[in-house]
Amino acid sequence: MKLTAKSIHPLPNHVAIVPDGNGRWARKRGLPRVYGHREGIVNMLRMIQYINEHPIKYVTFYGFSTENWNRPEPEVKGLFALVEEFVDKHLEEIKQKNIKIRHIGRLDNLPSNLQNAIKKAVALTANNNGMTLNIAWNYGGRAEIVDAVTSYVKDKNKPQQLDEKTFANYLYTAGIPDVDLLIRTGNETRLSNFLIWQTAYSEYYFTEVLWPDFGKKDIDKALLEYSKRNRRFGGL
Numbered sequence: 001m002k003l004t005a006k007s008i009h010p011l012p013n014h015v016a017i018v019p020d021g022n023g024r025w026a027r028k029r030g031l032p033r034v035y036g037h038r039e040g041i042v043n044m045l046r047m048i049q050y051i052n053e054h055p056i057k058y059v060t061f062y063g064f065s066t067e068n069w070n071r072p073e074p075e076v077k078g079l080f081a082l083v084e085e086f087v088d089k090h091l092e093e094i095k096q097k098n099i100k101i102r103h104i105g106r107l108d109n110l111p112s113n114l115q116n117a118i119k120k121a122v123a124l125t126a127n128n129n130g131m132t133l134n135i136a137w138n139y140g141g142r143a144e145i146v147d148a149v150t151s152y153v154k155d156k157n158k159p160q161q162l163d164e165k166t167f168a169n170y171l172y173t174a175g176i177p178d179v180d181l182l183i184r185t186g187n188e189t190r191l192s193n194f195l196i197w198q199t200a201y202s203e204y205y206f207t208e209v210l211w212p213d214f215g216k217k218d219i220d221k222a223l224l225e226y227s228k229r230n231r232r233f234g235g236l
């Protein structure tokens, strides 16, 4: 039987993806790293479409971390330009598919063109009620926790009122359920400050496949493995 995610049970409700390996994909072909990022975006769109054909309600992509500012300026600028291009070219299509885009991360220190592109993507899809696509851009898990504490305190909350559920509502991901399955491509087995609160009980799946090469059969493999995991959440 041909492997297809449609026959896999249970599927995760929330999949988070660290699409790693774009730079290496390009270098292997003797191309500048930014070509890898371009191909990475093409693949992200393919994956969004594929995941959207399944009853998976939330997908979160790690696009740019608070630590990625340490990369050479041309690469950072190249990545920012690709996002604006993505919004220009593909927002309408995403909107038509009833996908709701959310941004998680800090907007304020991004260039204003990029801020506007992100705001536009969020605003234009705000009333969609199909799959939610979270884009982590200028995102850091520790920054998110610090920002949550800051707004909790600003709201004049009392410490004794704080519990995990209340706290989660101050995170960028307020209202979005915890991650069920975290996939990282590109042969690195670390979390890199991604969704550190939301992945406390996630299932992790790592693969050597570089992100631009990660196709339908690769995600099917990850989903199949997920369906076989025994999740106990600390119970028996």
Ligand code: IPE
Pocket: 019, 020, 021, 022, 023, 024, 025, 040, 063, 064, 068, 079, 186
């Ligand atoms: C991941 O690919 C994409 C982003 C972090 C934006 P990398 O750029 O990390 O590619 P490698 O790991 O150097 O191959």
Ligand code: MG
Pocket: 020, 021, 022, 186
């Ligand atoms: Mg990398």
